[in-house]
Amino acid sequence: MREKLDPYELLGVARDADEAAIKKAYRKLARQYHPDVNSDPDAQERFKEVSHAYEILSDPQKRAAYDRGGDVFGGMGAQGAGFSFTDIMDAFFGGAGGGTAAGRGPRPRVRRGQDALIRLDITLAEAAFGVTRELKVDTAVLCETCHGEGTAAGSSPVPCETCHGAGEVAYVQRSFLGEVRTLRPCTVCHGFGTTIPDPCRDCGGDGRVRSHRTLSVKIPGGVDNGTRIQLSEEGEIGPGGGPAGDLYVEIRVAKHDTFVRQGNDLHCTVAVPMTAAALGTTLTLPTLESDLIADGADDPDGAESSDGLETSFVLEIKPGTQSGSEQVLRGRGVPGLRGGRGDLRVMVNVETPTRLDPAQEELLRQLAAIRGEEAPEGQLKTAGRGMFGRLRDAFNGH
Template identity: 50%
Template structure:
């Protein structure tokens, strides 16, 4: 790479003002608005880079020192200096440049599913807004046909060393290069699509397998489906937080499905057969004569398939006997005649119950 002083046409002891004047003079000759030739554009980039380095006092000092300590090359000191180098990472044993590729961040998406989806599991197509790999540069961060160049401050090491003299010898410290930010290379022609990031934001569709038995609050992990990393680095993970929508008829207790069936007083007395529409299809239900409010009818293996299991829960149907509220004279006479024939005892106290629904709940979970 050409010497920055030669590129600007100034001496090594030129003042900051002389460097600025030289840059302005060359910029008026080489700027693309004035000189559209490809050669002038390339030279203008080199001139601009040289000015960026030499106009900054710290970067100029590092450039003049060649990215090394000024007391002996790459830190080859004797005596106490070698001891400090060993413990503090000085000399030629630095960590080297850091990679432009970084792992992407994890992403969290909340999705809603119906109770019927939970019964057997399902597949859903969901839209995710994340960072994806830049198709123009394919993660290289450079314009197609170009590549990064070695940093002329740190000479590709990603670090610059400074030496401090002390009574115990020379202590060498290393810090990330300010010119290349520790990468060891500079991208003179960054990709215009991703602005040199190697990734862009986009909306994409992801196919998600929802297993059976999931419940609200459960998180599913999809490795490698999150944000693409800086510089085209590996993707993070995508986490899906499940919310099961409320159903007006059915609820759940573990893997059991719960519902309530309203039965007329006549059907409760005489018994009947009813067909109910369950989540997974019709179910024929036999109601025995004399069924009581709060009784629970259990249909085996018509509930939810368990998470990471092939066993299904039960469908539990709670009975609620409905007492008619409006009767005509004939109906009242029939009921009165029935009561007189039965000669039932007067109402009496029994064990306290927290209402019908508490009774149903206790039987559901028993």
């Protein structure tokens, strides 16, 4: 190994180079000679030399001693001299690692609070048309005694005696590179650099306390199951009285007795007797808006109630309506969050009587005789062709 090499020459910098130029040169050489990326037998020795040269030139006192002619290379050999592991991390990660210079020093006591989540159960009508609810939440709030400072009246934080305010403590460990120095958060002050000898009795030095409070939240019309509404800065107050996080209200929509929601459309099923389906009739059905009326009263004529909400509508069953047929009422579904409104889709289920008295049975037999249906022959209907059927016909030339 070469003895007492000029650190300026090792790093390839001028004697008046500033700290930034020295660090840049070291990073370049460390990436070049580190044993993990360079398998040359001389790379490890060269890496030790540039690391020790950087240790000298990055320390103002050692650099001044060397410039005055002092021997700061004493002991440089197989054991090597101490250097910061974080500087190696700087060399390979360009100052982006957690142990870089940008991340050193005490961490602040004042930090942003966490977001909070609360689930709210509402009805389908409330989800469709909107509602305002009062919510009771349990979150951290600012300590009114110390106003977030965390200290008792008349006291203040003091520098940590272990890390002397740095928030970090150096640990030296021997390795094949020599003595590697790493920085870890101080266990006494937990990385803050200060301790609180006389903490606030109400918050214990955290600057915040748990509290129950009530919030008024407006749920817009058109929300669906799983929709989350963000209430800015209504979440947890941060440690040290830091800014609050956000509160998210997750919507859970209860099942409805009549309507099923699919997107912005509503689906329901009505049952009509066989005779009504054959002859035709009209039905008065409740709307989803009727759920919003406090007394639940329906308007039989389908007119608007005193609250300005249409509580019912008239559905026309045309003569000959088949079971399973669907009627679409445009614009009677759920309002969209961005405007517009879905449809109401009503499926008709024709009910066939299962019990007939003698008079009813005789009347039906007379009807069957008139229609020539006393002994009807069953007919198989051709199923509607799907996409694959149409493709098959196209290939077969049909």
